[in-house]
Amino acid sequence: MSTTPAPFTAADYRARMARAAHLAAQAGLAGVLVAPGPDLVHLTGYRPTATTERLTVLVLREGRDPVLVVPTLEAPDAEQAPGAAALRLRDWTDGHDPYAVTAPLLTSGGRFGVSDNTWALHLLGLQHALPASSYVSLTEALPMLRAVKDAFELERLAAAGAAADAAYEEILKVPFAGRKETEVAADLAALLLRFGHSQVDFTVVGSGPNGANPHHEAGDRTISAGDMVVLDFGGLKHGYGSDTSRTVHVGEPSPAEQHIHDVVREAQQAGFAAVLPGVACQEVDRAAREIIDEAGYGDLFIHRTGHGIGVTTHEPPYMIEGEEQPLVPGMCFSVEPGIYLPGRFGVRIEDIVTVTDDGGRRLNNTDHAMAIVS
Structure with missing residues (x-):
């Protein structure tokens, strides 16, 4: 309970x-x-x-x-x-x-x-x-001022992550095809509140070509069968943030779409696996980016791999090339690589991760596989 x-x-x-x-x-x-x-x-x-x-x-x-x-x-x-x-x-x-x-x-x-x-x-x-x-x-x-969370802060962040996960599991049950992005976004917002969020900060629903814009705001585009849909949502619960992304598909994806999703999924896992105390923040970015570069999509990964989270959803530390700040147990941040094909679709997978004494722990635990929605 x-x-x-x-x-x-x-x-x-x-x-x-x-x-x-x-x-x-x-x-x-x-x-x-x-x-x-x-x-x-x-x-x-x-x-x-x-x-x-x-x-x-x-x-x-x-x-x-x-x-x-x-x-x-x-x-x-x-x-x-x-x-x-x-x-x-x-x-x-x-x-x-x-x-x-x-x-x-x-x-x-x-x-x-x-x-x-x-x-x-x-x-x-x-x-x-x-x-x-x-x-x-x-x-x-003082970039580390809020970066390392104590046990009570981690408890709140974990609760926020679990609530966002519950919202994702429920959104998979609603119809997508034939509805506007704004309608699905409203469903997401209602679910976040239902599962205990006091504040909804964002509900990105990027369908088809709109998914190629990482910060696309849900608009009036009607979602259609065959669309890839990027879902990125979060807010505050008990004063601490949630932020997670999954990419779903309306009906069965094409082999090309599935391949892109598989690359991002592998990159997200590589970024998570790089999380270790003492490792520089940039190494998380490098690990995820290497997978996408090797697959030939490096120019289409157009943002940093992650950002810190706490009483707000974006704060230091940042997982980006050039950030040499070492990871410390208690740090919390996103690992969210993506590939964005202009005019076609985008894919992003994001978990909040906290650094432990011997690695990392995900605060989001929903399936990374591409979910099929109706």
Whole structure:
């Protein structure tokens, strides 16, 4: 029976913020500035109801209490955040300069890591208040900040993956032929919610030639017999993401279609088999890409092999050539090679994988074989 995981505590968030401040100091940073977004959710549990032009920023510096700067009208909500007891709030009111309120918390001339989704408006305001300060993105400065999950996070990611798997098993039972992509996408979204997702982030249904666009959004094309259909879907369950892809066929596939699917299936298995602690992220990409290159379709594999996942569905680490970050137990990421034939069809197979002490573990476990749908 599915159970709801125990909520993270203020102590959990306190430990995360302390770790972030320590990692920043190790990286030679004066501190970390975190705007609303996935980093703020991870570190404090606070998700503002609306992200506006009003400055909200978490200030983390090693050896100092964490401080969350918030607009006064949003302070009551911030006080109810799961991690609020682990930090101090400093509010500011409309008509006052929020950067003047924030500046004393920083060090003039210091170099700070800034969450990637910080508004330029706010970064420029801080630069004006502290002209000697400088800033670097957290993805560049602290790429491992959210990359390694603890046991409680892995529990949530596994539950999200299992729910996405259940949705896939059910979508195979619905009719495809004669229906629009948007109708099948709506079925997928309803199934994700039915199996416990609180939020649906995407439901890609790419039929026929639309499947050759990896980020095709479900459209008004009517699915027909003989179509290959790429399904890529996910969202959040218990605050953590799911993301899986399978490619199905309406009726029996041609030998050429089956061959392409077999190549992608082999590539996905090769990428998964490359997952080992200490191995560079790029080796996962290389392993999957080698299979597709050798089959003669290298130019048609047009994206990275994988991306990290956690409180959002795309985050570091990335499985791509040039990424030398070694894999660490607790990392979670997708392994999703694909082949895309413009004007014809596409094939993608994707699982979320976590690194273990001796290899990898799939968090998606549905059949990789090409399912036949009606």
